[in-house]
Amino acid sequence: DQQVKQNSPSLSVQEGRISILNCDYTNSMFDYFLWYKKYPAEGPTFLISISSIKDKNEDGRFTVFLNKSAKHLSLHIVPSQPGDSAVYFCAASITGGGNKLTFGTGTQLKVEL
Amino acid sequence: KAGVTQTPRYLIKTRGQQVTLSCSPISGHRSVSWYQQTPGQGLQFLFEYFSETQRNKGNFPGRFSGRQFSNSRSEMNVSTLELGDSALYLCASSPQGVATEAFFGQGTRLTVV
Numbered sequence: 001d002q003q004v005k006q007n008s009p010s011l012s013v014q015e016g017r018i019s020i021l022n023c024d025y026t027n028s029m030f031d032y033f034l035w036y037k038k039y040p041a042e043g044p045t046f047l048i049s050i051s052s053i054k055d056k057n058e059d060g061r062f063t064v065f066l067n068k069s070a071k072h073l074s075l076h077i078v079p080s081q082p083g084d085s086a087v088y089f090c091a092a093s094i095t096g097g098g099n100k101l102t103f104g105t106g107t108q109l110k111v112e113l
Numbered sequence: 114k115a116g117v118t119q120t121p122r123y124l125i126k127t128r129g130q131q132v133t134l135s136c137s138p139i140s141g142h143r144s145v146s147w148y149q150q151t152p153g154q155g156l157q158f159l160f161e162y163f164s165e166t167q168r169n170k171g172n173f174p175g176r177f178s179g180r181q182f183s184n185s186r187s188e189m190n191v192s193t194l195e196l197g198d199s200a201l202y203l204c205a206s207s208p209q210g211v212a213t214e215a216f217f218g219q220g221t222r223l224t225v226v
Contacts, residue, residue: 034214043117043203043217044156089156099144099207099215100169103156 003027004092006104013111019077021107023090026071030092034101035064035075038087047088048075080111115140117206117218125224131192134221138185138206144168145187146215147179150201159202162187194225 005024013019021035031052036044050057050064050073057064063076077084087108091101118137126132138145146169147159158171162181179189185206191198201222205215 032213036217041219041222043205043219046214046216049214091156098161098163098168099146099205099213100158100161100171101146101148101156101205101215102158103148105155 002105003030004090004102004104006088006090006107008107009105010108010110013080013109015082015111015113016079019075019080019084019109019111021075021077021088021090021109023073023075023104024071025073025092027092027094027102028071029094030102031095032093033064033066033073034091034093035062036089036091036103037084038089038106044089077109080109082111082113085109085111117204117216119202119204119218119221121221122219123222123224125226126194128194128196128225130194131190132194132223133188133190134202134204134223136187136189136204136206136218138187138204139208139216142206142208142216143185144207144209144215145181145185146205146207147187147189148203148205149173150203150220151199156203159189191223196225199223199225 034049035047038044087106090104144163146161161169181187201220203220204218
């Protein structure tokens with residue numbers, strides 16, 4: 001039972017344009033969401049998070065949007081840079097549930113020159 | 114401030130053997146979680162320890178176990194290894210007992226032959 005889904009396994013974007021990565025979840029108990037970036041042979045690196053009391057959070061080039069009614073979140077990267085090429089995972093957790101993260105299967109982003 | 118350290122980085126074991134992986138969290142972090150990453154299943158939660166107590170457990174067989182020491186360092190053990198246990202095992206540390214961003218180590222690549 002995949003509670004967090006990233007339906008696009010890959011995405012290709014031109015340098016300087018916007019990258020939009022999507023994530024859907026099914027468990028309405030999730031109330032804290034995170035995005036991680038992962039390079040091969042390395043551990044995931046935290047990018048940005050959002051609590052369910054917000055619908056938007058920004059950090060530099062990264063913005064996460066949360067639509068609770070649709071159980072959908074998205075990560076926007078503007079402008080995209082070649083160094084952003086990596087696998088992006090969304091993850092969700094439940095307040096009071098400790099630090100257990102439920103991850104999506106990831107989206108491979110390729111930013112082309 | 115040192116990051117999350119996992120040892121060893123690479124391991125090759127034979128079916129039926131057992132293995133112990135080690136994780137040293139970021140100084141001051143009391144929560145340590147373990148994840149298994151495989152190409153087909155993405156990142157799957159194994160278990161979480163907080164103040165030496167297992168607080169969460171994922172859907173893995175009893176062959177997978179762990180513990181946490183008083184200095185927050187953690188070990189995970191896999192007994193009677195199977196070929197399907199070949200994976201990247203990731204450790205993550207978090208500062209608090211509530212949902213927050215987790216910081217990952219580089220992982221231990223386990224190959225079972």
